[in-house]
Amino acid sequence: MTLTRPNRVFSRLLARWQVLAVLLPVLWAALAAWQYHEYQHASQAARHALRRQGQTVMKALVGGIRFHRRFGPGFPSQLQAQLEALAEADDVLAVAVAGQQDGVVFRAGRNPSLADIADTLAWQPAAESEEAWTAEALVLRTAFRLDQLADGGLGSGPGRGLGRLRRPGGEPSPFVRDQTLVALLALDRTGCDAACRREARLRLVATVSAGGVLALLAVAWWASLRLADATTHAAMLEAEARHLRDLGQAAAGLAHETRNPLALIRGWAQRLSESSPSPDEKEQLHALIEECDRVTSRINQFLSFVRPAEPVRRPVALGPLVQGLARLLEPDLEAHEVRLNLVGLDGVWVHGDAEMLRQALFNLAANAIHFAPPRSEVEIAAVPLGASRCRIEIRDRGPGVPTEHVQRLFSPYFTTRPDGTGLGLAMVRRVASAHGWTAGYRPREGGGAIFFLDCTS
Known part of the structure; x- marks a missing residue:
């Protein structure tokens, strides 16, 4: 019982280690999936914040154009100045407004390649509002109509308000009633990308740290398992040594009680074989002597096995x-x-x-x-x-x-x-x-x- 109980304890510990070896990777995979989900959520929040910022600026730009009181000859220069002032904002890379007649485009911005987006996107068929993410910017596109003049009338003169839609010298203005315009706004996505990268690093560090903690937990458990194994082995060795000591003491007593009678029997058999005249009796006595020697040899071998072994090296x-x-x-x-x-x-x-x-x-x-x-x-x-x-x-x-x-x-x-x-x-x-x-x-x-x-x- 003493020898088998440590084995059962170690078997239970080994079974628990096997369960832990399966459970820890599953826990780490679940944690990694959760961190990835959190990263995706944070990235979407950063993108949504940049999108709301762009939509706010776009509403202000479109509202300023639609509800301007005068669309006279001076309005294009005012619009260009407004666009240039808007482009000076930190997060605005480019802004553009395209009119229908002659494909006239008003644009401003720090990045000419982004300012030229209006040339390719302005008149492509699209919904009223849309967005596009490029490598450098978030581009918002909004189409709107000049349904009526902002003052609510067509003017009191003979031109019924059309004079306000002409350039100096009688040249028509690019803005006319019932016209569809397109406003384009390119916002710098550097800050958004930096926030996403920070979030990715944070989640990666959290995942790696959690993996390290789980690995340390596994190592600690494995160390405890090895300690339990060593303790079990020591207990088994101690039990075996105690068993052998007890067996040796019993064997020593048995040898003392057995070898003396065997020596006496062998001595009398040897004496009788020397004095017996009959060959059959001599043969039987020699067989008795050999059997005594064999039993004595077995006893000595058994004693050698149970005797404590302390080598002299x-x-x-x-x-x-x-x-x-x-x-x-x-x-x-x-x-x-x-x-x-x-x-x-x-x-x-x-x-x-x-x-x-x-x-x-x-x-x-x-x-x-x-x-x-x-x-x-x-x-x-x-x-x-x-x-x-x-x-x-x-x-x-x-x-x-x-x-x-x-x-x-x-x-x-x-x-x-x-x-x-x-x-x-x-x-x-x-x-x-x-x-x-x-x-x-x-x-x-x-x-x-x-x-x-x-x-x-």
Whole structure:
């Protein structure tokens, strides 16, 4: 229960992280869409403000023309002066009024290209009012009629008011009754564009800042998740260590209670075998002695596994260590008709506990010899991994490990050998963990297995 509860806690935290990993991008996308909507709204407001300003100026201009009291010879010069005065305003780039007769156009402005708009737009068929946005300006166009004179009559003289519509010398004025005129006004959109750019920068900064906050939130959550993982792992290790300590104490008591009777039984069996004249009795007594030795060996192996591992680190020459190991393995090699080949071990040093490393390599080599086919070869090789690490590989040409068993290879009490205890590879992993090394397995190309230890050199 102690070992599984941290796993459940971590699984719940991992599930929450997955939900957060999906939720945070959605939140950021929604915030970005909202900021874009706000930017569009602010841009439309700025454009609407410029449009209202232009409409106000346009109404004043058109109203001044339509309700002028006199359209006499002096009115064109007055209109031109009015347009020039209007064009001096900060936001007005150009203003123009076009009459129908002879295409006469009155215009003024700081930008000639905008002032010439009247030449192209004045008499194009259009609605009474319209607007156009160019790269530099907002252009408003308004068509209006001179329905009647502003004083409400046609004049009291013989010309019935027509004299006011003539230029000096009898030349007709460009303004006549029932005439359609077009007023054009170009307003500078620089201020409007600057406001839109400011709004865009503001919204962009808000979006990026929100993304940064969400990213920091994700990092903080991930850090808390990693902390929970580390805490869970520490709790599991502590529980495992406590379990092993308890198991070691129980095993020590069991060994004390078991080895003494086994030694007594073995001693009497040895004495009886020396004094017994019957060959059958001697054979049975030798079998009893071998079984006592086997049980004692298993007890010692179990005690080695549960005993706390505290490596004494020092430089270890790998070549001499493995050569001594090869001499211990000679009986197994001869029994299985297997050769042992040492590859690249000379000059290789490992920083670790020599006895623990010898035990780990002995277990791996004994396994390889057991599964290797007759007249094959088992290799113990050193492969450099960098300046301070090396890999020790034990290679054989046996059947390999089934895929479904790979995950459980180094688990205690798991074995595929009928006479195995399941503690050999578990001891290898324990030695590796005590040193901060890595123990692993991979299939060998061409058939067989490769067990390895990644060590510090």
